[in-house]
Amino acid sequence: MNQPKRYLDIVLDIRKMISQENIRPGDRIPSERELAETLKVGRSTIREALRSLELLGLIETRRGEGTFLSDYRNHQLVEVLSTFILQDNQSQKDVWETRIIHEISAIQTICGNEAACQLPVWDSFSKRIEEEESFLREDLVKEIMVLSGNRLSLKIWLLLAQYSGNPYKSRITMDETEMIEDVLAAIRQQDAEKAASSLKIWIAWLQKESKKDDDDT
Amino acid sequence: MNQPKRYLDIVLDIRKMISQENIRPGDRIPSERELAETLKVGRSTIREALRSLELLGLIETRRGEGTFLSDYRNHQLVEVLSTFILQDNQSQKDVWETRIIHEISAIQTICGNEAACQLPVWDSFSKRIEEEESFLREDLVKEIMVLSGNRLSLKIWLLLAQYSGNPYKSRITMDETEMIEDVLAAIRQQDAEKAASSLKIWIAWLQKESKKDDDDT
């Protein structure tokens, strides 16, 4: 009989331990040697489990200090998955499109929520446009994703943003302000249709611009 | 100086090896002992890298046989991530909603593609409805996801389907056939609006039914 993998049990054991001892992100978890003794397995088995969790970004290890429960930021996941499965152009395109799927859906969700549409954030974005602040694009779209209230969708979006490079980073141009104002206006009016289409127009324009930059390089 | 993690280098080395030797999904990769000798590291280091890749679902190991490049199906990822980060009801709800986001987007994409809308598959589904085949729901939605052409979105959807349990599995009922026919009709007419709304209605109904089942249990 093929035994179930030991290190997978360990992964679950560690999970249980974290829950029982109420270990919070940033806290230290028992040392490898302790875990080995407690769970009655060899240290190498413990390490295989820990390395797996580390690659998933769930824990963080610091030599000489210990192993810590991660606050779920640095996913090696991105690095590894991208080298393994995102090699061709079709995949790049899929990433981009999937990202947009989440953005469009998020903005539609927001438009269905009156309170969210009347938040002062949107006005503050209008102001920032006038002042020509940079990083505005990223902040705006992220705000939309956050306010949509779906944390999983947000998480996926953040992942995809890492995969797809970030065309939202550079300074905004004059041509663009109008498109962004359209999006903001649609939100204020709670017009999901218009918000989605305005966002699509803006994104399409961004994509064209970023291609232009690539050609220059 | 804190050395960069050795096992992460190994992960990339293995990646490179797979690419150079043109190893395809399902093929065997060199044994742990071979890899250790080739890459000039200890076997335990190799194993830490392999275990990580296994947990991500990128490889598959069979005792006595060897290690194989996976065809990306059984992600332990699901198991682990779900026990680590999907504990509360809000997360469950997010999974369900995110899944629907992808389904709606997929069906809209299809409606924008004339060829896809005229495929004979849709008629075959109508026929299967009459014959009251089971597993029809899952097949239909999956077909939609596949034909949308976005492989990443499909992959995410498959993941979410595992997370969210599968209300598509049971036998279809009479009440339901009409709703499904609405969806199919909208596709045939290439009416993205109607397709999306019909699908939403159907999904909402499914969700209500699955809740009812839960209450019975």
Add this chain to the structure above:
DNA sequence: GGAATATGAGTGGTCAGACCACTTTCAAAA
């Protein structure tokens, strides 16, 4: 007394070698 320094305990990182359990293969025995 206060500040710089040395020490030691604890931790993750790596390695080598040893078994075990399992699968496959193939030669020897029936």
Add this chain to the structure above:
DNA sequence: TTTTGAAAGTGGTCTGACCACTCATATTCC
């Protein structure tokens, strides 16, 4: 020819040993 079984190869696990690093403490020096 068929069956059997021994050997080789593989992943799974454990042990014990170093190394490199961090941190707290004790020690030394001014």
